Amino acid sequence: MEERRPGRSPREWTNGPGKLTKALGVTMNDYGRWITEQPLYIESGYTPEAISTGPRIGIDNSGEARDYPWRFWVTGNRYVSR
Known part of the structure; x- marks a missing residue:
C-alpha cells in the first residue's frame, strides 16, 4: 500500500x-x-468485535436511500474517513 x-x-x-x-x-x-x-x-481469520454503519456522504438527492447504511467499518478503525 x-x-x-x-x-x-x-x-x-x-x-x-x-x-x-x-x-x-x-x-x-x-x-x-x-x-x-x-x-x-x-482472507478469513479475523473477526472484529463490532461493526459500525453509516449513511453514504454526498447523496442527499437520492430520496429515502440517503439514509440507508451504505458504509460499514470495524468500529474504532483509525483508517476510516469521517
Missing part, C-alpha cells in the same frame, strides 16, 4: 473508497470482477 500511496501517512492510505482501491491496486480493469475471483480474495 505504501508503494501505491507514496508521500502520505499510513492513515491517509485507505481513508476513503477511492484511496482504498488505489492502495489495494484495484483498477477499472477489475470492474465487474467478483470479489472472490483471482487476483482478488477475502
